Each structure stands twice: as C-alpha cells, then as structure tokens.
Amino acid sequence: xxxxxxxxxxxxxxxxxxxxxxxxxxxxxxxxxxxxxxxxxxxxxxxxxxxxxxxxxxxxxxxxxxxxxxxxxxxxxxxxxxxxxxxxxxxxxxxxxxxxxxxxxxxxxxxxxxxxxxxxxxxxxxxxxxxxxxxxxxxxxxxxxxxxxxxxxxxxxxxxxxxxxxxxxxxxxxxxxxxxxxxxxxxxxxxxxxxxx
Amino acid sequence: xxxxxxxxxxxxxxxxxxxxxxxxxxxxxxxxxxxxxxxxxxxxxxxxxxxxxxxxxxxxxxxxxxxxxxxxxxxxxxxxxxxxxxxxxxxxxxxxxxxxxxxxxxxxxxxxxxxxxxxxxxxxxxxxxxxxxxxxxxxxxxxxxxxxxxxxxxxxxxxxxxxxxxxxxxxxxxxxxxxxxxxxxxxxxxxxxxxxxxxxxxxxxxxxxxxxxxxxxxxxxxxxxxxxxxxxxxxxxxxxxxxxxxxxxxxxxxxxxxxxxxxxxxxxxxxxxxxxxxxxxxxxxxxxxxxxxxxxxxxxxxxxxxxxxxxxxxxxxxxxxxxxxxxxxxxxxxxxxxxxxxxxxxxxxxxxxxxxxxxxxxxxxxxxxxxxxxxxxxxxxxxxxxxxxxxxxxxxxxxxxxxxxxxxxxxxxxxxxxxxxxxxxxxxxxxxxxxxxxxxxxxxxxxxxxxxxxxxxxxxxxxxxxxxxxxxxxxxxxxxxxxxxxxxxxxxxxxxxxxxxxxxxxxxxxxxxxxxxxxxxxxxxxxxxxxxxxxxxxxxxxxxxxxxxxxxxxxxxxxxxxxxxxxxxxxxxxxxxxxxxxxxxxxxxxxxxxxxxxxxxxxxxxxxxxxxxxxxxxxxxxxxxxxxxxxxxxxxxxxxxxxxxxxxxxxxxxxxxxxxxxxxxxxxxxxxxxxxxxxxxxxxxxxxxxxxxxxxxxxxxxxxxxxxxxxxxxxxxxxxx
Ligand code: SF4
Numbered sequence: 001x002x003x004x005x006x007x008x009x010x011x012x013x014x015x016x017x018x019x020x021x022x023x024x025x026x027x028x029x030x031x032x033x034x035x036x037x038x039x040x041x042x043x044x045x046x047x048x049x050x051x052x053x054x055x056x057x058x059x060x061x062x063x064x065x066x067x068x069x070x071x072x073x074x075x076x077x078x079x080x081x082x083x084x085x086x087x088x089x090x091x092x093x094x095x096x097x098x099x100x101x102x103x104x105x106x107x108x109x110x111x112x113x114x115x116x117x118x119x120x121x122x123x124x125x126x127x128x129x130x131x132x133x134x135x136x137x138x139x140x141x142x143x144x145x146x147x148x149x150x151x152x153x154x155x156x157x158x159x160x161x162x163x164x165x166x167x168x169x170x171x172x173x174x175x176x177x178x179x180x181x182x183x184x185x186x187x188x189x190x191x192x193x194x195x196x197x
Numbered sequence: 198x199x200x201x202x203x204x205x206x207x208x209x210x211x212x213x214x215x216x217x218x219x220x221x222x223x224x225x226x227x228x229x230x231x232x233x234x235x236x237x238x239x240x241x242x243x244x245x246x247x248x249x250x251x252x253x254x255x256x257x258x259x260x261x262x263x264x265x266x267x268x269x270x271x272x273x274x275x276x277x278x279x280x281x282x283x284x285x286x287x288x289x290x291x292x293x294x295x296x297x298x299x300x301x302x303x304x305x306x307x308x309x310x311x312x313x314x315x316x317x318x319x320x321x322x323x324x325x326x327x328x329x330x331x332x333x334x335x336x337x338x339x340x341x342x343x344x345x346x347x348x349x350x351x352x353x354x355x356x357x358x359x360x361x362x363x364x365x366x367x368x369x370x371x372x373x374x375x376x377x378x379x380x381x382x383x384x385x386x387x388x389x390x391x392x393x394x395x396x397x398x399x400x401x402x403x404x405x406x407x408x409x410x411x412x413x414x415x416x417x418x419x420x421x422x423x424x425x426x427x428x429x430x431x432x433x434x435x436x437x438x439x440x441x442x443x444x445x446x447x448x449x450x451x452x453x454x455x456x457x458x459x460x461x462x463x464x465x466x467x468x469x470x471x472x473x474x475x476x477x478x479x480x481x482x483x484x485x486x487x488x489x490x491x492x493x494x495x496x497x498x499x500x501x502x503x504x505x506x507x508x509x510x511x512x513x514x515x516x517x518x519x520x521x522x523x524x525x526x527x528x529x530x531x532x533x534x535x536x537x538x539x540x541x542x543x544x545x546x547x548x549x550x551x552x553x554x555x556x557x558x559x560x561x562x563x564x565x566x567x568x569x570x571x572x573x574x575x576x577x578x579x580x581x582x583x584x585x586x587x588x589x590x591x592x593x594x595x596x597x598x599x600x601x602x603x604x605x606x607x608x609x610x611x612x613x614x615x616x617x618x619x620x621x622x623x624x625x626x627x628x629x630x631x632x633x634x635x636x637x638x639x640x641x642x643x644x645x646x647x648x649x650x651x652x653x654x655x656x657x658x659x660x661x662x663x664x665x666x667x668x669x670x671x672x673x674x675x676x677x678x679x680x681x682x683x684x685x686x687x688x689x690x691x692x693x694x695x696x697x698x699x700x701x702x703x704x705x706x707x708x709x710x711x712x713x714x715x716x717x718x719x720x721x722x723x724x725x726x727x728x729x730x731x732x733x734x735x736x737x738x739x740x741x742x743x744x745x746x747x748x749x750x751x752x753x754x755x756x757x758x759x760x761x762x763x764x765x766x767x768x769x770x771x772x773x774x775x776x777x778x779x780x781x782x783x784x785x786x787x788x789x790x791x792x793x794x795x796x797x798x799x800x801x802x803x804x805x806x807x808x809x810x811x812x813x814x815x816x817x818x819x820x821x822x823x824x825x826x827x828x829x830x831x832x833x834x835x836x837x838x839x840x841x842x843x844x845x846x847x848x849x850x851x852x853x854x855x856x857x858x859x860x861x862x863x864x865x866x867x868x869x870x871x872x873x874x875x876x877x878x879x880x881x882x883x884x885x886x887x888x889x890x891x892x893x894x895x896x897x898x899x900x901x902x903x904x905x906x907x908x909x910x911x912x913x914x915x916x917x918x
Pocket of ligand 1: 511512513514515516517518519541568571572573574575576578
C-alpha cells in the first residue's frame with residue numbers, strides 16, 4: 001500500500017513517543033467520541049469485531065494495511081472465513097459505496113488532543129476510512145506523542161508528498177441548532193484498537 | 198454596489214427571536230467551552246505569540262513563500278495559477294473545467310470562493326455545483342449567506358432547516374435533526390460519487406512542500422479531495438506558511454478558539470497529485486489525479502505591503518472574534534459584509550471587496566476590544582478598523598455637520614463651551630438637530646428604555662476655584678485635573694469628588710481652564726487634523742500647570758492623553774516630544790488613588806451593609822489594562838460589601854456615537870448589563886468611566902431605579918469629611 005512514509009517507527013523512536021502520554025490520549029480520544037479498545041495483541045480484536053458485525057448486521061467489510069502487518073493480514077484472513085471482506089484495492093473501490101465496515105491503520109496518537117495520525121496516501125485507505133458508517137483503526141498503543149507540536153515535527157521529517165492528516169473521533173456536525181450529530185459524511189463510529197505490541 | 202439600509206436590517210434581526218435565542222445561548226456557552234479546550238495547555242499567550250510571530254514572518258516574505266509554494270506543487274506534478282482577482286480566477290477555472298470536461302462539482306468550504314461569488318458564476322455557466330458542508334449546503338439551498346465563518350447556519354432553527362431540505366428534495370422532511378443529517382449524508386454521497394471535480398479552499402498552504410491543510414468536522418473536505426478525479430485548490434495568499442512544523446502553531450489554537458474543541462475531527466493534509474482508482478474505457482485503473490491550485494490575490498498582496506493592514510495576515514479565520522463580539526452576538530453576522538462578518542469581517546471586506554462596502558457597516562464595531570483578548574493571531578481588530586475609517590475620511594472627507602462641529606466649533610474652545618452652556622438652558626438651535634448628536638457627550642435624543650442626563654447648570658470649570666481653596670497647605674504633590682467633557686458639563690459633582698479625594702491624599706489640585714475635549718470623538722470619526730489641534734491645545738494647557746501628575750477620571754481621556762497623542766504626532770518630532778513628556782505624567786484616577794491608599798495602608802477588606810458591584814469600562818479594562826485597582830478601592834470602601842456581577846467586563850453599549858446611531862441595538866446591550874447588575878443583588882454599581890455612568894444610569898433610571906450608579910470617586914468622597 002502506498003504510504004507517505006514506510007518507516008514511521010524509525011522517526012517516532014527519535015524520542016517523540018512515550019507511554020506517559022497514554023492517559024491524556026485516552027481521555028481526549030474518548031471525549032471526542034472515539035470507541036477505544038485497549039488490547040494486548042491483535043488476536044484479541046477478532047471476537048470484538050465479530051460481535052460488532054453481528055450487532056450491526058454488517059454484510060460487507062474492507063480492510064487495508066495487511067501488506068505492512070502480518071497480524072492484520074491474519075485478522076482479515078480469519079474474518080474472511082465467515083464474511084465478505086475486500087482487501088484488494090480494485091475490489092475495495094468497486095464496493096466502496098456499499099461497505100458497512102472499513103478497517104484501516106494509524107501511525108501514532110497525540111496525547112493533547114486524542115487525535116490519530118493517518119497515512120492515507122493510498123486511495124483505498126481513504127475509501128475504507130471515510131465512506132462506510134463504521135471505521136475500525138489499528139494503532140500501536142505505545143506510539144503516543146505529547147502535543148501537536150511534536151506531531152508536526154515528525155511530519156516535518158516524513159511528509160514530502162501525498163495524503164495524510166489527523167482524525168479525532170467520527171465525522172460530526174453541529175450545523176443544525178448546534179446539536180452534535182455524528183456521521184454526516186464520514187463514519188458515525190470510530191473504533192480504535194490500541195494494541196500493546 | 199447596493200446601498201443598504203443597515204438600520205432596518207438590524208431592526209429585523211433584533212426582532213428575530215430564533216436568531217436572538219440561538220446567539221444568546223451560544224455566547225453563554227462559548228467562553229466556557231473555550232476555557233475547557235485550553236485547560237491542558239501551559240500558556241495560551243505563548244501559543245498566541247508563536248502564531249503571531251510565524252504569521253508576521255510569512256507576510257514579510259509573502260512573495261518568496263508564494264514562489265516556493267508554487268515550485269513545490271509544480272515539482273510534485275500539480276499546476277499552479279495566480280489570479281489577481283475574482284474575474285481572472287473564474288476564467289482560469291473555466292479553462293480547467295473545459296480541459297477536463299467537467300460537469301459536476303463538489304465543493305468543501307472555501308471563503309475565498311464565496312468572496313468572489315464563484316458558485317453563482319459556475320451555475321451561470323451551466324455547471325452543477327454543490328456545497329458539501331451541511332450548513333453551507335442548507336444556506337445555498339435557501340439562497341442565504343453564512344452568518345458566521347465557522348457556524349454558517351447558526352441563525353436558523355430546525356424547522357427552517359427542514360423547510361430547506363423539503364424544498365430542495367421535493368419531499369416532506371421532518372424537523373428531526375438526526376434524520377435530516379442522515380438525509381444530507383445520502384443526498385451528498387450521490388453528489389460525491391458523480392462529481393468530476395472537487396474544489397476546496399485551504400486553511401493553510403505550506404511553502405516548503407506544497408501541502409495544504411483542510412480543517413473540517415464533517416469530513417467533507419476529505420471526500421472532496423479523494424473521490425473526484427480533478428482537485429482544484431483555491432487559496433488566498435494569507436494562508437501561506439513556511440514550514441510543515443508551522444502548521445501546529447495554527448492547529449493548537451484554531452479548533453480550541455473556533456469551536457471549543459481540542460481538535461477538529463479531520464485535519465487533512467494533501468500534497469500534490471494523489472492516486473485515484475476509477476473506471477476508464479470500461480475498466481478500473483489506478484492513476485494520479487489532476488491537481489490545480491489557484492492563488493487568489495484580490496487585494497491581498499496590496500494588504501501585505503501595507504504597513505498597518507498587513508496585520509490581517511495573522512487571521513486564521515477561527516471566528517472567535519465574532520463569538521465574543523457584543524454586536525455579533527446580538528444581531529448575528531448577516532448585517533456585515535456578504536461573507537466576512539464581525540470586526541475582522543469589516544476589515545476584510547474593506548480590503549478585499551472595497552471601501553464603499555466597508556463604510557456601510559464599519560461603525561458596527563464599538564471598539565470594546567473583547568476580540569483582542571481572544572484572537573489567536575493577536576490582531577488589533579478595532580485599531581485596523583479605525584485606520585480604515587481614517588483613510589476613508591482622508592479620501593472622502595467628513596460629512597458637512599461633522600466638519601462644522603469638529604473643525605469650527607470644537608477647536609474653538611470658547612464657542613464650544615458656550616454652546617454647551619446654552620444646551621443646559623435647553624436652547625432650541627443647540628438641543629435639536631445635528632449639532633448635539635455629534636458632540637462628545639451623547640445626551641441628545643431621549644430614547645425609550647434609557648433616559649439620558651442633561652447638561653449641568655454649572656459646569657465643573659466654574660466650580661473649580663472654590664474647591665481649590667481647600668487644597669492642602671503642605672501638598673505632597675501638584676496634580677492637574679483633566680476633567681474631559683463629561684465630568685465638566687454632565688457630572689460636575691463627580692469632578693468635585695475627584696478633587697476631594699485627591700486633596701485627601703495630599704495633592705494640590707489645579708484645573709487648567711484652557712483644557713478642551715480630549716479629542717477622542719474626533720479621532721473616532723477619522724478627523725486626525727482636528728484631533729491634532731485639540732491635542733496641541735491640551736498639551737499646552739497641561740504644560741502651563743507645571744504639575745507633577747495629570748489625573749483623568751475618564752479612561753477614554755486617560756488613554757487619549759497617554760497614548761493617542763503620541764500616535765497623532767508620530768511624524769512631528771517637536772510635538773511628539775511634548776506629547777511624550779506629558780504622557781509620562783498622565784495617570785488614571787483609580788490607579789493613582791489606589792497606589793496612594795496602599796502606601797498609607799488604607800486598603801483593607803471591608804464587609805459593609807450595602808452591596809456594591811463594579812462594571813468594567815471597555816477602555817479601562819482592555820485599552821488601559823486596569824481592573825484590579827478599582828476593585829481594591831471598592832473592597833475597602835467603608836459601608837460597602839463588594840460583589841462581582843456576571844459579565845462585569847461586557848460592554849454597556851454606550852461606545853460613543855454608536856449609542857446614538859444604533860439606539861435600539863445599544864439598548865439591547867444595556868439591557869443585558871442591567872440584568873446582570875440586578876442579578877448581582879447590589880444596590881449600587883460602581884463605574885470608573887463617565888460615559889458608562891451615563892449609559893448605565895439611564896438604563897437603571899428606567900428599569901431599576903432602586904439601584905444607583907456611582908463613579909468610584911463619588912464612593913471614595915462619601916467617606917471623607
Ligand atoms: S481576527 Fe483573530 S479571532 Fe477573528 S477570525 Fe481572525 S484569527 Fe480568529
């Protein structure tokens with residue numbers, strides 16, 4: 001999958017990330033309506049996703065990021081046994097308008113705001129994270145930076161061209177009477193698996 | 198340009214209950230939400246300084262940044278154009294549309310395109326254009342303009358929205374908010390999927406790599422920049438920043454200030470052509486999409502090279518200046534320019550849409566300076582508005598009555614003062630007509646809900662000699678009292694209190710009879726030549742006293758004497774020197790007295806029987822930065838117990854000629870103030886500003902006569918023998 005950087009971890013490890021930012025990340029992400037799932041390993045996500053599929057009666061899923069992570073590939077493989085899950089970019093594109101759940105990845109989180117940094121250079125990564133009503137995201141729980149200042153210092157080093165950015169909770173609007181309503185254009189639910197790798 | 202009737206527009210807004218209650222609710226919630234959003238930041242001031250400095254650097258290097266931005270994008274495969282104005286941009290855009298055979302366009306919020314009315318143009322050309330931000334979409338359906346830069350539809354309620362939905366979709370849509378939002382999702386999704394061009398604005402454009410940043414909560418900008426095969430970025434020069442890391446300087450403030458969020462849902466960064474997978478000749482292929490950027494000038498570059506106006510480049514369009522603006526939160530944003538509202542809106546309209554448009558509503562800024570306390574870019578919005586007014590006057594001149602009053606009457610102190618005396622006798626030609634309306638004392642028309650005080654029988658200047666007989670025999674210092682017109686002709690008793698208090702702390706008080714109006718109303722109207730004449734008269738009069746200090750018990754006078762005169766003489770070294778010398782001696786009354794009381798150990802916490810509260814004058818608090826001293830003095834005033842009121846520093850609505858011209862609007866601000874005073878439970882409200890005393894006194898008189906308004910000088914004098 002096309003990314004703006006294939007070595008995020010190398011830059012994150014230059015002293016930007018620290019476990020101590022986790023608590024504020026958690027607080028801010030939850031305040032922004034992120035459904036946060038702290039898990040020890042990737043397999044723990046599987047039953048949670050299965051339950052979600054049942055809950056919303058999802059028919060079609062799509063996922064990206066398997067070429068960078070064996071664990072994610074395995075999850076898609078397992079999900080594929082019982083469900084329709086697209087992982088090929090052309091198949092994702094073809095089915096994008098009718099997907100129920102999209103699965104993607106994030107590079108790191110920002111403590112100050114509860115945001116996740118997403119590398120969405122690839123078209124399919126943007127589709128799965130924006131078009132379906134539910135977006136599931138995998139992120140390394142240890143990859144949390146302090147503030148937006150550090151977040152952009154990292155981008156300063158890795159962002160030469162392409163498509164990236166920060167996602168902080170689901171799509172929302174308050175345009176009618178300032179009443180907060182989720183899911184106006186993008187997902188109404190953002191489920192974040194923070195994996196303690 | 199259409200000649201607007203702003204007064205009747207305002208009137209209709211004042212009678213729009215939906216608008217009023219939406220805005221009232223919001224302005225109550227906003228400061229709380231903002232404070233909460235900033236709760237995990239060490240220093241807001243440091244962040245504001247960082248942003249301001251970065252933007253200052255950017256505007257100082259604007260051409261270089263534009264070249265770099267263009268080169269960066271071109272290197273990555275985008276095409277970049279520059280448009281000197283809306284017409285040129287429209288032509289360039291049409292060429293792009295033709296080249297790519299475009300029919301359907303989706304847009305994500307871009308104020309620059311609204312500034313040049315791009316949508317109307319594209320539709321005229323037969324293109325199908327859809328705004329995708331929910332609020333903008335509803336307004337475009339309704340044929341209305343946004344009333345706020347961040348919350349465009351804040352003036353509507355759900356029923357009105359449902360009607361727009363129903364009209365557009367030709368089916369009955371219930372006024373259920375989640376249902377409407379889901380409906381919008383479905384409708385807009387179809388538009389996204391069929392669009393062959395996406396147009397976006399940019400919250401910032403980064404020179405070093407050509408990336409743009411798009412800030413949305415809805416995520417529409419992400420879809421606009423993803424699905425259609427062509428992306429056109431329309432970006433004003435003011436959005437350019439040097440480096441990627443500079444973006445954080447915007448992003449740590451913009452969402453917190455704009456919507457009280459620590460971060461928006463989506464901050465999207467797009468840099469150059471990105472892949473798209475779409476059908477071509479019957480099969481799916483992956484290729485890079487086409488990206489175009491058009492840098493819009495339309496007055497921006499001229500502003501960048503204007504030593505004063507370049508400050509507008511520090512604006513990040515967070516709209517928080519509107520959120521705290523007493524006028525915006527009373528009448529909403531539609532009474533300003535067609536796109537940019539509030540104080541910053543007046544400035545942007547003047548620079549980008551023209552001075553004629555600016556002049557129609559520029560006096561809606563009352564100079565309360567609340568916006569300057571929140572603006573992330575630290576823009577001195579009221580000062581820039583004043584500068585534009587000055588230029589307008591320099592160019593177009595004053596109206597005839599203003600010209601006569603300022604130039605012929607006010608500069609001739611004897612005539613001026615004899616007219617004021619005549620006014621006290623109610624003499625006809627003076628009391629009616631234009632003369633009195635333009636006076637520095639705005640006591641002319643009696644308006645409903647507010648009675649205005651009359652001119653005193655005997656002005657302070659005629660009482661002074663008698664008072665000075667009581668000057669201490671061994672004075673510690675010599676103080677010249679600058680009364681200003683209000684204490685001289687409307688509240689001479691307060692002038693007497695000032696003298697008493699000063700004498701009590703050991704001052705020999707003198708009153709230079711040759712002092713004239715400080716000149717603030719004239720400065721406000723943009724007549725700087727007359728203002729300089731008045732300044733010279735006052736400087737001379739004060740110099741002749743040879744006093745150690747010059748004390749004013751009116752914050753406006755204090756500010757004018759201390760600060761404005763120096764600015765007026767910036768290019769006149771001889772008078773500048775004299776203005777500076779005088780400035781050093783000028784002290785505001787409460788500051789002067791508080792210091793003396795502190796020295797004499799007279800400040801203590803007194804818990805008397807009568808409750809007293811304090812109203813911060815806008816000039817006192819935000820121009821002079823004085824708010825502690827008056828409270829210290831009130832805390833120690835015998836017989837009183839000091840209580841704070843809600844919104845103590847909100848404008849009372851007087852604000853110079855504004856209170857006269859927009860009497861109804863001014864009354865709304867006054868009512869809010871009176872309510873807060875009543876709720877504090879105080880029997881007395883103290884002020885340190887005679888203009889506020891006039892306004893609040895008038896309001897209390899009509900609505901709560903049991904509550905008294907007093908100048909702090911009067912309260913302190915009460916307790917002296
Ligand atoms: S002037 Fe300041 S407060 Fe107003 S919109 Fe611009 S940045 Fe925000």
